[in-house]
Amino acid sequence: MxxxxxxxxxxxxxxxxxxxxxxxxxxxxxxxxxxxxxxxxxxxxxxxxxxxxxxxxxxxxxxxxxxxxxxxxxxxxxxxxxxxxxxxxxxxxxxxxxxxxxxxxxxxxxxxxxxxxxxxxxxxxxxxxxxxxxxxxxSKSGGTPAASKETNNVVAIGHLKVDLNKRQVFKKNERVRLTGMEFSLLELLVNNSGKPFSRGEILQHVWSYPPDHRIDTRVVDVHISRLRSKLETDISNPELILTARGIGYMFQKID
Structure with missing residues (x-):
């Protein structure tokens, strides 16, 4: 070469x-x-x-x-x-x-x-x-989610089904269009359900920003809002993507 x-x-x-x-x-x-x-x-x-x-x-x-x-x-x-x-x-x-x-x-x-x-x-x-x-x-998802799973690395909770291999999401069996970054954010939260992440940690994991990089963390807030609008049944009362007060955000704990 x-x-x-x-x-x-x-x-x-x-x-x-x-x-x-x-x-x-x-x-x-x-x-x-x-x-x-x-x-x-x-x-x-x-x-x-x-x-x-x-x-x-x-x-x-x-x-x-x-x-x-x-x-x-x-x-x-x-x-x-x-x-x-x-x-x-x-x-x-x-x-x-x-x-x-x-x-x-x-x-x-x-x-x-x-x-x-x-x-x-x-x-x-x-x-x-x-x-x-x-x-x-x-990229395709590689890792095993820390959540209850169906076969082929598919995570199901309530009306939501997340296929981590195909990077696809279904709500009540209807395909939900997510951008690549929206899916990567959801993937991080689902793979660590019940664990809160600060906005800075999310920026590091999903956007690959270094810890000392100065950026408006509302990038995270806006993406969370976009995800909730697509996935939650009641946006005003989210049951999947939760706010961890004083920290940031987390996905509902999956047993």
Whole structure:
């Protein structure tokens, strides 16, 4: 194997040999150019778009594995693009947000984005976020859940059934669409039912943030809210994903 092949295999290449496909959407040409160059060097198959409408055209033709998306853009902003993507796919989305605009990033997360990076950002930080999310959203569950199980690593509790091998969730026998990061969060909680996790611990386990990394932990809160809206019978009185007061969150204990 050549040095180039080894590098690609360790970064942007899937085990099948196909390169991961990334769509970079930003109205600033310099940002598109820098990120496109860097991700190509990492072995990714890249595509770019300068506005929201172009982004959706490229998305439907290119079928990326992950999208890096600026919020403030002409024609259709990043919120609109995120909504359109979520109507048809669970493709991971990382939004690029302004430094001090907390409301902007929370809105993006509520619409279905998986993570955010604050502008101005380090390209290395963005590369790390992309690699982490692709790893979490394309990996298959490996481990045995600390919970009552059916065969084939399927966990059942009440009206909910979680297939940890196929990364699928069923509510009253109806398939529930979860994004890859939503499933990874649910997987962590289910595999450790009855054990409370702090928001920081969840960020470390699911998003692979280092312990000393400063990030708004509402990333976790928003994802928990999204999960509850999809899985709980009564969102105002959750019975599956519980709040551990003074700590964080936990999944109901499974005997």
């Amino acid at each position: 050549s040095a180039t092949s080894e590098k690609e295999s360790a970064s942007g290449q899937k085990s099948t040999g196909r390169a991961d496909k990334i769509l970079i959407v930003d109205d600033e040409a310099s940002i598109r150019r820098i990120l496109e160059t860097r991700f190509k060097m990492l072995g990714f198959d890249t595509a770019t778009a300068a506005d929201g409408e172009e982004a959706m055209d490229v998305f439907n033709k290119f079928l990326p594995d992950i999208v890096v998306l600026d919020i403030m853009m002409p024609k259709m902003d990043g919120y609109g693009v995120t909504k359109e993507i979520r109507k048809q796919a669970d493709t991971p989305v990382i939004i690029l947000t302004a430094l001090g605009d907390v409301a902007e990033r929370i809105t993006g997360l509520e619409l279905g984005a998986d993570d955010y990076v604050v502008k101005p950002f380090s390209p290395k930080e963005l590369e790390a976020r992309v690699k982490c999310i692709l790893r979490r959203t394309t």
